[in-house]
Amino acid sequence: MIRVMKIWWIAFPVLVAMAGCSSTGKQAKPAATAAAHAEGKNPYAKYIEVVGIRVLEKSAGHLEVRFAVVNHSEADLGDVKMNVNLRTTAANPGEPPLVSFEAKIPSLGASELKTVTIDVPTKLRVYELPDWQFVKPDFQLIEPR
Numbered sequence: 001m002i003r004v005m006k007i008w009w010i011a012f013p014v015l016v017a018m019a020g021c022s023s024t025g026k027q028a029k030p031a032a033t034a035a036a037h038a039e040g041k042n043p044y045a046k047y048i049e050v051v052g053i054r055v056l057e058k059s060a061g062h063l064e065v066r067f068a069v070v071n072h073s074e075a076d077l078g079d080v081k082m083n084v085n086l087r088t089t090a091a092n093p094g095e096p097p098l099v100s101f102e103a104k105i106p107s108l109g110a111s112e113l114k115t116v117t118i119d120v121p122t123k124l125r126v127y128e129l130p131d132w133q134f135v136k137p138d139f140q141l142i143e144p145r
Contacts, residue, residue: 042141047073050084050137055099057126058119063099065118067137071108080105081143089134098129102142 049070058064065086071077081104085097101120108114129135 044144045141050139053135055129063120063122065120068113068115069105070113074110076110077108080108082139082141084137084139086135086137088130089136
């Protein structure tokens with residue numbers, strides 16, 4: 001009787017742990033982020049991410065857009081050239097972007113993050129733009145091909 005109780009005392013926590021690790025078959029969807037999604041068919045685009053968008057007003061008619069570009073690959077991509085569009089998180093498909101610009105990132109190495117600052121002429125004032133958490137970028141990679 002004591003032997004059975006000892007085995008049960010050891011087996012019960014193992015069974016509970018195994019039941020807790022089992023899957024119900026449903027997978028959680030990843031949370032939406034403000035990181036950029038690449039558009040187009042460039043094979044290198046899947047390794048590039050645009051994050052940390054900040055928009056400041058440099059002067060009337062000129063915005064300063066700051067962001068970081070991440071190379072998630074283990075390969076040196078060299079110079080990167082891309083067209084970036086900033087949209088609101090509530091934008092409908094087909095709506096024009098708030099701001100569009102071309103960015104050139106010199107020598108983006110393997111697993112490297114580089115910060116970029118771009119001066120963008122616009123008719124918008126910074127107070128007409130949404131806060132950073134409501135801005136999402138998308139981009140088209142031009143180079144490398």
